[in-house]
Amino acid sequence: MATIEERQQEIISEFSMFDDWMQKYEYIIELGKDLPLLEEEKKSDDLLIKGCQSRVWLHADYANDGTIHFKADSDAIITKGLVSLVIRVLDGMPAKEIAQSDLHFVNDIGLSSHLSPTRSNGLASMIKQMKIYGLAKM
Amino acid sequence: MTTQDSIILPKAVDKLRDEFPILHQEVNGHPLVYLDNAATSQKPLSVVESITNYYLGYNANIHRGVHHLANLATEAFEKTRKKLAAFLNTPDQREIIFTSGTTDSINLVAQAWGRMNVHSGDEILVSMLEHHSNIVPWQMLAQEKGAVVRVIPITPKGEWDLTDLNQLVNAKTKIIAVNHVSNALGTINPIEILIAEAKKVGAKVLIDGAQSVVHFEVDVKALDCDFYCFSAHKLYGPTGVGVLYGKAEVLEAMAPYRGGGEMIHTVSFSGTTYNEIPHKFEAGTPNIEGIIAFGAAIDFATSLDKDFVQSHEHELLRYATEKLSSIEGLKIYGESENKVSVISFLVDGIHPYDLGTLLDHQGIAVRTGHHCTQPLMEHFGIPGTVRASFAVYNTIEEIDMLYNALLKAISMLK
Numbered sequence: 171m172a173t174i175e176e177r178q179q180e181i182i183s184e185f186s187m188f189d190d191w192m193q194k195y196e197y198i199i200e201l202g203k204d205l206p207l208l209e210e211e212k213k214s215d216d217l218l219i220k221g222c223q224s225r226v227w228l229h230a231d232y233a234n235d236g237t238i239h240f241k242a243d244s245d246a247i248i249t250k251g252l253v254s255l256v257i258r259v260l261d262g263m264p265a266k267e268i269a270q271s272d273l274h275f276v277n278d279i280g281l282s283s284h285l286s287p288t289r290s291n292g293l294a295s296m297i298k299q300m301k302i303y304g305l306a307k308m
Numbered sequence: 309m310t311t312q313d314s315i316i317l318p319k320a321v322d323k324l325r326d327e328f329p330i331l332h333q334e335v336n337g338h339p340l341v342y343l344d345n346a347a348t349s350q351k352p353l354s355v356v357e358s359i360t361n362y363y364l365g366y367n368a369n370i371h372r373g374v375h376h377l378a379n380l381a382t383e384a385f386e387k388t389r390k391k392l393a394a395f396l397n398t399p400d401q402r403e404i405i406f407t408s409g410t411t412d413s414i415n416l417v418a419q420a421w422g423r424m425n426v427h428s429g430d431e432i433l434v435s436m437l438e439h440h441s442n443i444v445p446w447q448m449l450a451q452e453k454g455a456v457v458r459v460i461p462i463t464p465k466g467e468w469d470l471t472d473l474n475q476l477v478n479a480k481t482k483i484i485a486v487n488h489v490s491n492a493l494g495t496i497n498p499i500e501i502l503i504a505e506a507k508k509v510g511a512k513v514l515i516d517g518a519q520s521v522v523h524f525e526v527d528v529k530a531l532d533c534d535f536y537c538f539s540a541h542k543l544y545g546p547t548g549v550g551v552l553y554g555k556a557e558v559l560e561a562m563a564p565y566r567g568g569g570e571m572i573h574t575v576s577f578s579g580t581t582y583n584e585i586p587h588k589f590e591a592g593t594p595n596i597e598g599i600i601a602f603g604a605a606i607d608f609a610t611s612l613d614k615d616f617v618q619s620h621e622h623e624l625l626r627y628a629t630e631k632l633s634s635i636e637g638l639k640i641y642g643e644s645e646n647k648v649s650v651i652s653f654l655v656d657g658i659h660p661y662d663l664g665t666l667l668d669h670q671g672i673a674v675r676t677g678h679h680c681t682q683p684l685m686e687h688f689g690i691p692g693t694v695r696a697s698f699a700v701y702n703t704i705e706e707i708d709m710l711y712n713a714l715l716k717a718i719s720m721l722k
């Protein structure tokens with residue numbers, strides 16, 4: 171299985187094929203459309219990442235082998251696309267590795283502004299929450 | 309637009325834009341189109357220079373020194389008070405209190421006036437269109453006093469629904485606190501009606517003018533409201549300063565709510581006496597450079613030709629409304645006939661955050677979200693809107709750019 175680092179490199183090389191922001195966003199928007207949605211009834215307030223302009227719901231499942239599986243959704247499609255990339259990197263990874271991960275790919279593909287708290291799109295809070303889930307099972 | 313206007317207007321606007329160097333830049337490879345003026349306006353050179361001049365030429369603390377610089381600074385500071393008195397049309401400069409902005413002004417009234425005058429069972433009336441800063445201070449007061457905050461409902465067009473005015477304004481109503489212009493929708497509210505109604509029951513009226521003064525003239529004496537407040541930064545001035553106008557007799561009857569230097573007459577451990585208004589409410593060293601720059605902003609605002617501002621902004625709003633309405637699935641929130649140059653909208657099935665992000669990539673600065681009016685967004689059942697707000701330095705071409713960028717964004721998101 172690919173490591174967190176290998177998964178990030180994969181995404182970085184995918185994005186290196188795009189020449190301009192439009193292609194990049196078209197791809198993210200496509201990803202946003204594909205992301206397996208959380209079922210409506212699962213979009214409860216306790217899964218909601220608080221304080222965001224676009225809302226993000228995050229659901230975590232602990233497996234017996236010490237890995238964590240994530241499902242997430244957002245009401246904004248760009249956020250959802252970005253969320254899907256983060257999930258692609260962290261989903262099914264061991265708790266400890268999730269807790270200690272450094273998601274540099276967001277920066278490397280030129281989307282770090284989406285992690286800025288002023289965007290309040292929930293992405294940064296979601297990553298933090300994922301690491302907390304990781305920490306809890308370390 | 310007549311042919312004559314279309315020749316004259318762009319020239320006047322071009323000249324005006326030269327006063328705002330910040331507008332001449334590229335964002336994400338596109339010319340900046342700044343349409344977030346309701347959040348904060350850009351600042352003309354004269355305002356920026358007034359801050360530099362103060363620090364390079366006459367920085368000193370005010371009201372306390374005997375020396376030359378202190379006198380210059382005090383004079384410049386107090387000149388802003390005079391300009392604001394003229395700007396709001398009060399002959400009495402003591403009615404002008406400097407604050408850190410609209411929010412601070414409202415909190416001052418809620419605390420200094422409210423705690424003395426609002427009691428258990430009393431009512432405070434606000435409207436569905438209020439900014440959080442004209443809701444939360446009243447909720448805090450109401451909670452402390454056991455008072456009730458009541459809300460003027462709105463019509464689908466985003467105007468006050470005054471059908472039940474007789475019940476909303478009653479013998480228990482102690483203060484009515486409403487905005488003159490809605491920041492989220494742009495509606496110009498008929499505050500005169502409420503002021504007249506308040507008089508019948510002896511209630512005070514506070515008007516949040518954060519969004520009005522940049523668009524049209526305000527005369528507090530003609531309005532005859534008790535309080536009127538706004539922030540400098542939405543009127544070409546710096547952030548962190550604002551004003552509270554209050555009727556002298558109302559201010560005099562209020563106890564100060566923050567203690568410190570400047571606001572006292574004499575201090576002794578056997579008892580302290582307070583300064584006169586307005587200083588009674590201005591504890592501590594104020595934002596001196598900000599208030600001096602506020603004066604420069606008032607000068608700038610009053611130097612603009614009123615008819616030009618009105619007709620140009622009206623044209624921007626009319627043109628933008630026409631263009632945006634032609635986009636399939638686009639719904640404008642706030643459809644009053646009486647609006648300032650603000651358009652709040654949503655496109656079917658598209659989250660405002662997505663639109664805002666893709667507009668930003670095309671150099672267009674708009675605001676997305678709830679605009680600090682969550683109760684209003686909840687009322688409409690939406691997560692927020694995209695808001696384009698136009699200033700006098702915006703152009704028809706910029707609206708075309710907004711329109712084209714929107715079409716592109718929508719085609720990407722659909």
Ligand SMILES: Cc1ncc(COP(=O)(O)O)c(C=O)c1O
Pocket residue numbers: 346347408409410411412439441442487489490491516518519539541680
């Ligand atoms: C209608 C209205 N009231 C109050 C405020 C708060 O102003 P400030 O943040 O400058 O205190 C704003 C600013 O967004 C506003 O638009």
